[in-house]
Amino acid sequence: MPMPHRTQMQLIKRRLVGKEGSERIRELRTILGELPGYKNGPYADIRKWVEGQLDHTRVQKRVMHRDSIAVRREGAAQIAIVGPPNAGKSSLLQALSNIQIKTGAYAFTTTRPVPALTRVGGVLVQLVEIPGLIEGASAGRGGARPLLSVLRGADAILFCHDASAPVDELRAVMDEVAEAGIERPAVIAATKSDETDGTALRAAFPELQVIEVTVLDDVSVERLRATIWRLTGLIRVYLRDDEHPVALHPPATVFDVADSIHHDLGVRCTGARVWGPSARFDGQQVGREHELSDGDTVEILD
Ligand SMILES: Nc1nc2c(ncn2[C@@H]2O[C@H](COP(=O)(O)OP(=O)(O)OP(=O)(O)O)[C@@H](O)[C@H]2O)c(=O)[nH]1
Ligand SMILES: [Mg+2]
Structure with a gap:
């Protein structure tokens, strides 16, 4: 026995509160599936209303998407x-x-x-x-x-x-x-x-x-x-011949720096000479797995 159509309508509206886009479309489809299939009378009206909502939401979703103001990522962070x-x-x-x-x-x-x-x-x-x-x-x-x-x-x-x-x-x-x-x-x-x-x-x-x-x-x-x-949360590593540092997520090794500059350099890199916080002395020669610190300067060796 279907419930009174007024109650049904209220329930439907309540189910849609706060739902937008795909979520709303999914819910509307489910509701359509649950409605009794009368061709006339109040239930047919409800069906028509739900179908109208479905169309409206689809259009709105497209607009929202076009409008969805994505920001193209640039920079290190x-x-x-x-x-x-x-x-x-x-x-x-x-x-x-x-x-x-x-x-x-x-x-x-x-x-x-x-x-x-x-x-x-x-x-x-x-x-x-x-x-x-x-x-x-x-x-x-x-x-x-x-x-x-x-x-x-x-x-x-x-x-x-x-x-x-x-x-x-x-x-x-x-x-x-x-x-x-x-x-x-x-x-x-x-x-x-x-x-x-x-x-x-x-x-x-x-x-x-x-x-x-x-x-x-x-x-x-x-x-x-x-x-x-x-x-x-990034660290900076300077290259000896470049004014601007490379920014990396810690922990970062000599290999990571070389690889971030160019994949080939990463492959060829055998180690580096290091100046700065992670070096025991200026120009210390280290292997490619050496972990670098913020503010280090390196010269990649290949
Ligand atoms: N005294 C003072 N006023 C400021 C300062 N920064 C902003 N204002 C004033 O605060 C008002 C709002 O500044 P907006 O930079 O437009 O603020 P908003 O957060 O971008 O605002 P919406 O984009 O409208 O949300 C303006 O009248 C500014 O002149 C400040 O450092 N000192
Ligand atoms: Mg503003």
């Missing part, structure tokens, strides 16, 4: 800049990278992820501003689903929060990120520190490093840059 609207994310991105980007004294000035490639610790790193995430993001509110998927591609997160704004706003953002199952190394930038310091943020998030920054003071911006470098 990708760091996401995440925080509530108006936290000063764009201003910070601009100060760190010299790109020109719209900033404004109102929420949601930035509506799509904005990538910027910049040198951090001498290594090219990609910073990506994620537009202001708001509560409910993981359930797709404010079109935040695709934003969270951009975040999923990042190696680490720089949370940004206006030092004078209520800490709950940042907590809501962090909850959304956690609810989406995204866990990354993170630090908090207490922004606009020319107005307020980071005391409230430190008290609220004792487990995370909090670093004050204001775009009005270059020294604070460079201090943040150094913090971002540590956040990447």
Whole structure:
């Protein structure tokens, strides 16, 4: 005995709450399969409604995909800049990278992820501003689903929060990120520190490093840059004849460095001469399995 169609309709709508894209399509198909196959009457209407939803969701999914704002990865690491609207994310991105980007004294000035490639610790790193995430993001509110998927591609997160704004706003953002199952190394930038310091943020998030920054003071911006470098977790190895270092995930050996430059060099490499923290003395000759440290300089031997 089928249940009253009004109840049925309510149940269907409840089953669809928070479901989007493929998930919604799957659920709609299941619902269609469960509906009694009457050709007329209220159940036929329900069927028509579900079919309409199916079409609508398919179109929306295509649009979302085209719109899904994927960010092409560049550089040795990708760091996401995440925080509530108006936290000063764009201003910070601009100060760190010299790109020109719209900033404004109102929420949601930035509506799509904005990538910027910049040198951090001498290594090219990609910073990506994620537009202001708001509560409910993981359930797709404010079109935040695709934003969270951009975040999923990042190696680490720089949370940004206006030092004078209520800490709950940042907590809501962090909850959304956690609810989406995204866990990354993170630090908090207490922004606009020319107005307020980071005391409230430190008290609220004792487990995370909090670093004050204001775009009005270059020294604070460079201090943040150094913090971002540590956040990447990478080490730098310099080549004797190259100004810019190679960035690698530790532990990294002489072979890893050679291989990262060119696969052939990796194959041919027998060892290296090393200067720096991992060398016992300048120019020490080591084998290809020697583990390098951040700041070493090497001359690959083949
Ligand atoms: N005093 C002060 N104001 C700042 C600082 N950084 C940003 N602001 C101001 O804060 C407002 C928001 O800055 P945005 O950089 O647009 O912030 P956002 O987080 O990118 O904002 P949405 O993209 O809208 O989410 C602007 O009015 C900025 O001028 C700072 O270091 N000190
Ligand atoms: Mg912005």
